[in-house]
Amino acid sequence: MRKKIVAGNWKMNMDYNEGLSLFSELINMVKDEVTGKQQAVVCSPFIHLHSLVQLSKGYTKFSLGAQNAHQAESGAYTGEISAKMIRSVGAEYVILGHSERRQYFGESNDLLAKKTDTALKHDLNPIFCIGETLQERESNKHFDVIKNQLAEGVFHLDETSFGKLVIAYEPVWAIGTGVTASSAQAQEIHAFIRKEIASKYNQQVADDTTILYGGSCTPKNAPELFAQPDIDGGLIGGASLKSRDFVDIIKVYNS
Ligand code: PGA
Secondary structure (H helix, E strand, O other), X not given: OOOOEEXXXXXXXXOHHHHHXXXXXXXXXXXXXXXXXXXXXXXOOHHHHHHHHHHHOOOOOEXXXXXXXXXXXXXXXXXXXOHHHHHHOOOOEEEEOOHHHHHHOOOOHHHHHHHHHHHHHOOOEEEEEEOOOHHHHHOOOHHHHHHHHHHHHOOOOOHHHHOOOEEEEOOHHHOOOOOOOOXXXXXXXXXXXXXXXXXXXXXXXXXXXXXXEXXXXXXXXXXXXXXXXXXXXXXXXXHHHOHHHHHHHHHHHOO
């Protein structure tokens, strides 16, 4: 059975003290209110990671993740952070291929394939993001874009390594815009992603892959999105910065 995951992506928000108080608030609320088997992940800036891992100790509902990692093992890459460093503070996930990294930092599918290999080598679970731009959707290229991002970014992996990934479908036009994909649009792409995984690997691998939806997800629209058969949770940006909203989204999976 695939995991249900609600992951927060803080992006470049929250100074150190703000981040620690938000996370403490989250832990307390989740302890009291979350009753299902869902997993919550917080992908904070690097600077918070070590302290957040410490705060989450003894509380298995929360895992921590980074938002990027370098493709090289180590070396003369001033200002960069390695997968090994991230793992060494106890983080378990890393977001790779977020559209903001693709767009503002020129990250290509080839580069992301390398980042994925290095992250996996150091025992991190990549949350691998894919998604089309508005222009690509309007010119009816969205299925091709998704297919290509998967083929070039992650389909070089063997079955065991692929099993460590979480895939996040994030239509670029829905990120931070307040425009959400309709549940039917999201389900259509999620089913397509699962079909692509099944034809590359097999049906079992496809059925076991957690596929998250991201893009203007809120407590209001999450119940309908998460009720779709191929949507296994969310990657939440803006709403993950508000403890009440984020916990309400996690609670969509309460039993
Ligand atoms: P958003 O961001 O929820 O603010 O749209 C989602 C993301 O970029 O992961």
